[in-house]
Structure formats: C-alpha cells, structure tokens
Amino acid sequence: MMLVNEVIIPLSTAILITAFYVQGQAFISSMIRGQAFQSVLLAIISLIMGYLTGSYDYLALAVLIILMRAFLVTYLLERKMGEEKSQVQESRVNVAYLFLLSLIFIVISVFIVYSISFSHIGLRTIEAGPDVLVFPITLFFQGLFLIGSRRNTFAQIIGYVEEENAIVLLAVFLIPIPFLVEASAFLDVLALVVISSLVVEVKQDHTRIEELRG
C-alpha cells in the first residue's frame, strides 16, 4: 500500500502532467518529446507492477512500451518532420484557449464517468481504492481532446498514443494482465505509426474539403 501511495500515484500524476504539457504546446517537437516521456513513466509503472506481483508479463509490457512508444514513435515522427523540426508548429491554433477548454472538458467528463461507472469498482492487481482509476480516465479524455482539438497529423497521432497509454494504464490497475494487452498495445501503435507515417509524408494538415461535406 505504501509503495502505491508513494510511487505509483506520484508517477501517475506525472503522466497526467505530461499530458497537459503536450496539450499546451504549439511546437510539434515538444509534443513528441512530452509523449516519449509519458511513455517512459508508463513503462516504469509497469515495471513496479511486475515487482509487486512477481509477473514477468509486466516486464515484457514495459519493454514493449519503451521500444514502441518512447523510441519508435518518437523516431518516426521526428524523421517525418524533416530538417527544421524545432520550427515545426501548428498554424492557426490558440494554445491557451484550447488548454483552458481541455481542462473544463476533462474535469466534467472525468467527474461524470468516474462517479457513475468506476467509483465502486474493486482493483484486482494492487491494494488501492478505485480512486487511482481517475488517472487513466483523465489521460484517456485528454488524448481524445487532443485528437479533436488539433488539425495537425502529428498532434492527432500523439493524441492517439496518449489514448492507448490510458488504456494500458487502466488494464494494469484493473486486471491481472494477460498477454493480450501487450499484443494489442504493440499491434495498435505499430499499425498507427506505420500507416500514419505514410499519410504524414503527403498530408500534414487537415481542413474541411468540399467533396467530403454532408
């Protein structure tokens, strides 16, 4: 219980801070690095869970997260940005306004979802109350908000990776992890990065198109 309070909860808080940091950035390279750091923190939580439960599955999950999200996603996205990567930013975006909007959206949605659905659920992996589920739920909505609020392909990919991180965090807290979670996490991020890197190559901004209306 002490380890949960002193390590897992602060790490989960740090994950949320990285999510809000990403939301508040206009420069894409800062967003990518924020996502990489968030994934490393998630991998550390998985390692600690492995230590607590004695399961090697968590170790495998941590290795996959580091390889796929912290390194591969970061590498592929930065490579697609080209030489001037420190200068790449999303045009026509009011970061401060979106940040404020994100906070309002998340507070309301997390309050509703948590209080209705998860406030009485018992965790199967760690000795903690259901309160820790606030972290993955918040991260999930933050990822969704990032996808919805930005028009840039890079930003939307990062939002999606955040969403995936949230699901892994939820699964890690809630159930004794089957291999499936690792396989799914691996498949998901790999697929998105491979496909999206092809799209990124030719289309980086997404605006309304007359032919796709209605």
Place this chain on the structure above:
Amino acid sequence: MNLSEIMVIVLIVLPSSSFVFLRRGMATASAVIASVEVGVASWIYFFPPPVGIFYVTPLTWIFILMVSSVYLLATIYSIRYMEGLKVWISPSHYYLMLNLFTSAMLFSLVINDYGLMWVGIESTTVLSALLIVLEKNENTLEATWRYIILVSAGVAFAFISIILIYYTTGSLSVSVDTGAGATGRYVSLAVGIALLGFGTKVGVFPVHTWLPDAHSEAPPAVSAMFSGVLLPVALYVLYRIYEIQPMPYLYGSVAVLSIVFSAIFLGNQKRYKRMFAYSTMENMNLALLGFAIHTDISIAGAILLLLAHSYGKAGAFFSSGSILKHTGSHKIGRVNGVFRDLPMTGTSLLLSSLAVTGAPPSGVFFAEILIFMALVTRGYYIFFVITIISVFLSFVSINYNVGRMLFSDSSGIRERRSPLTYISLISSIMPSLVGILFLVGYYAMF
C-alpha cells in the same frame, strides 16, 4: 487438431498466402484464391469445427459466406477496374492488402476469444486504410486519415469493454461468456462501451463520420467490401458482446436514432457514392435494431438483411464505379441518361438501389418485415413508428436520386461492355434471389 479446424485455418490463411505471387500473377492468384475460399466456406457449413479455438455457429457461417462471396466479386471486379488506372500503390500490393484485409475479417469471425476478435477488427483498419488511398489525391488522403484516426480511436475505446469483460467474467472465451448469464453493473458497462467502440466501425450515430468519407473516396471494390462485409463483421463482434447481457432499450434507441439521422442525411446528398454510404448506415442500424430486440424473428430478420444487403450494396458500388469510369463525375446532378446510355449499368444500378432500400422481392424487404413484426409483437411501438417513417423517407430519397440519374436526357456516352457490368448485374440480382430463397424456405417450413 481435427480436419474441420484445419479447414478453418485454411480459410483464414489462404488469402494471406497470396504474398508468394507478389512479383507475378497476383491478380489471377487472388481471383483463384477467392474462388477456393467460397468452396472452403461451403465445406465448413457441412463440417463445422468443434468449440475450442474457434467458435463457428450457423450465424457465424452466414457471415463467412458473405465475406468469401463478396471478396470473390470484389477481386474479379478489381481486375478489370484497375486496368489503365493511375494508382499510388502497385496493383500487386493492392491485391495483397485486399487479401490480408479479408483474412483479418475471417479471423475476427471465427476466433473464440473477445480479445483476439478485437485484434482482428483493429487489423482490418490498418490493412484496409491503404486501399482507400489507391487513387492518391487530397480527398482520398483526407478520407483515409479520418478513417484511421476516428476508427482507431473508437476501436481503442472498445478495448475498455474487453478489459471489463475479462474483469467481470475472468474469461475472454466467446462460447463461455455468452452462455454464462453474467449480470451486474460492470457487465452492463462493458456491453454499453462496446456499442460506442465497435459502433464506430458499424456506423452508429454519432460516431459514423468516417463512413461516408471512406466509402465515397475508396475504389468501388473496396467500398463494396466495406459496406457489404466489413461493417457486418464489426456488427457480428458487437452482437457477440451484446449476447453476454442484452440491453435492448440502449441498443434499440441508438439504432433507431442512427436510422433517423441516416434518413435526414440521405435527404441532402449530392454525390451518389456518398448516398449509398448513408444507405449502408441505415441498413446496418436496422440490423442492429433486429439484434437488439433479440427475438428469433428479429435476429432472423437482421441476418437476412445483412446477407441481402451485402450483395445489393456491392452491386450499387460496382455500378457506381462503372458510371464514374464513363462519366468522370461523382455528382448526382451531373450524371444523366444512364438507362439509355449505359443500359446494363443502369439496370444493375436500378436493381441494386431497389434491393438495398427494401423493395420486394429483395431479401431486405422480407428482413424489414421480420424486424417490424418483432418490434410490434414485443411492444416497441415508438421504435416501430419512427423506424418505418425513416425507412420510407430513405427509400424515397435514394430512389428519387437514382431515378434522376437513370431516366433523364441522354448525355451521349456509349457503354463499353466489360466484365465490370456483368459483375454489377450479378451482384444486383443476388438480393432478390436471397429473398426468393427465403420465401421458398419459409413456405417449406410451414
């Protein structure tokens, strides 16, 4: 492992094995493989595998039949359609992706594990994304991106449902969980979340927004696969989760709302492929309504609807592809005199349009009657009234637009008869055959 299980593995692996023809003869190999798939699917009907790794019920088999036969039609159609077409990925890679996409759908249908079903559905997104962007331009790229990001986000949400199923039942086995009679708050939550998650791929309002974009911009064969089988496969997975704990009012309300909105969207369509995409949304939600009511009659209606619709909508998209090849326009207002200029394409467009909107003797017509009967007998009068009005409005919208394209003045184009038109015609006739077979079977039973 017995022979039946081996045949199911063959069914899944055979399309993927086409990669050995990547350098040469990919198109022909794909068509041969697709034909063999129909044969393997027929074999599985007579010798289904025992419940274990796979879970193949008569319901599953109908979906397998749909996937394998629409895959065959789409492959043959693609061979001629691709001729002379400027494409972004090579034709060999196009067929490879189409084959892998089919394997992923078949895997999702037969596997006896909710988690792996989810993996299969997620794989279909990845494998089909590049098929949309075949004719690379700004529209196809945007449609592809919307498809990837919206469906991936939605299906990722569905993974929460899978986590909750495992949390509550301690198992991900479809055969175990559907018969376990699990109840409680978190089972309801899992089934509810699945509606929003997998519903993204099924075309449930308001998470349907990728559907018209992807269907309108993809090549006709891919649109036919999406509309005819991909969405039904996602609906099958959703139904398998629904079976754990049926929630008829939640699922029924969402289905009815989606039918209403598809009717509204259909009233304002200016592009014919987009119009057929919204028609798919309407039909999928009618089938969802049939599954949601969860009586023998309504489930039979839903299955009959999906089967007839798969061929009818393939016919509609194949006809649309031929019209697009001849006229070069996506707009309803710019396509004139199809019946005079392109008589065979016009006939297939008319037949398929009538079939998917529920005109007799199409299977969709009898399916709608079954679903409406179930709604009335179970006392869902409000659902019944709203649905029947919406279905009528959709019928009028689609057939009015198709009528404008078919029976207006000639634009002087001459039809180049090719296998494309014959495949369109065969696909358009199939829903009526399904309907007649249903009638014959019905009278034979009683």
